[in-house]
Amino acid sequence: MHFTSEQRLDGGVLERAFSFGDIPGILWTPAPAPAPTPTPLILIGHPPLGLRRMYPRLAGRARHYAAEYGFASATIELPGSGERPRWAAAEQARADLRRAMEAGEPVGDEIVDALILPLVDKAVPEWQAVLDALLALPGIGGPVGYEGGVISIGVRLARVEPRIVAAGLFAGSLVPAAMYEEARRVTVPLHVLLQWDDEGNDRQAALDLFDAFGSTEKTLHANLGGHTGVPQFELDTGARFFARHLNRTAHRR
Template sequence: MRFSLTSQTSVDGVTEQSFTLGEIPGVLFTPEGAAGHRPLILMGHGGGQHKQAPGVLAGARLFASKGDFAVAAIDAPCHGDRPKNEQFIRFVGDMRTRMAAGEDPGELVAAMHDLLSEQAVADWRAVLTAVRELDHVGDGPVGYWGVSMGCGLGVPLLAAEPRIRAAVLGLLGVRGLAGSAARVTVPVRFLLQWDDTRVPRQQALELFDALGSAEKTLHANPGDHGEIPAFEIEDALRFFVRHLG
């Protein structure tokens, strides 16, 4: 697959370079004027979001500016600038019908992640290889950030990819992930929202429980799915510095 840098801009001391790797669109965030190798964080977005969703941008800019990290974000399969295939369109339509009919949304969300995860894992592994060849990234330690769908696609990635050494996950239940979670062995920070109306608390606790990592820490805060407090992003930066810095 061909790697191309397509455009570049700088915001508050962080350079954001759009790229494509084959059909995968992405953005690479680095400290302005970065030269030489640095640790890399891969950031997976939530369902229905994309590589420049507000939550991704906030984290990526903080990690690059305050932690001197490189950060790569890509559109997940069938998300953002990527075409939605027929199977996905059919699945989303079907999902709406089944949710309206009162089916358990958790089950449908797990099935959606299952539909995307094989491609998502292959995408991330290819992007990881390509981005590490850049002079201002290099082959230093690698971390992963992904909550909600970013967790649903991140757990299989962590189970498959030994180059990733630490991860922030969360906002998701155990359904469909127990097997791959047990194969995760790197340090994990797991974010849980105590009043999450989309993810039953008990199922999120079970996903934390299922992770095979010897070092894993659950951080639970009041509030709904999208309401992770800002201090947890600062805390995640320190987590990455501790494990990758």
């Protein structure tokens, strides 16, 4: 892991851009505590529109976690997105998806599988390798949570990565059928956020996926409004979920 820049944000939060091979990412860490202890870490799921375009939202969440709860946060660029090399198969799958949606046709399973499954297969091992590097840094000791991003990546990561102890997922409907079986094997505590009137989301598919999760602790927060209408208070609701599971003594600073 190679750090390429750093800046100090409001509240003493340190933001450092990094590269891990050809993967760009950002790490946010809280101001040092008077009595340093290992810092819990939240992996903020890949921004589908790229790190640059999604930076304000990502940084806002990371600053909140650091300033209010003392958590570190990190995110990385999705394969084939942002500044990463183009991925021909993913570009073709996106084009097929756009054509179906513009024509008002149903998005078939073959399109969803071609778009999502290779992405999951590539992205999850990358996250695990980056997590190895992050946990080797001074002061970051876990435990680890995961939030946001492409929900199928979150499902796979929560299933296969034992260092993740809790996950906050954003409901989305482009979920391959195979992921429902994987969801049944997810057992970590879950906090799932659903926009009830999301114009790009099949509500019933999101509810079916939530029902499939095998976790004994899982909570669904559904709010009225479209994709971009998530209430501001949900940021702190999600943070308190992580506070319960990443550090049971965590409290607002």
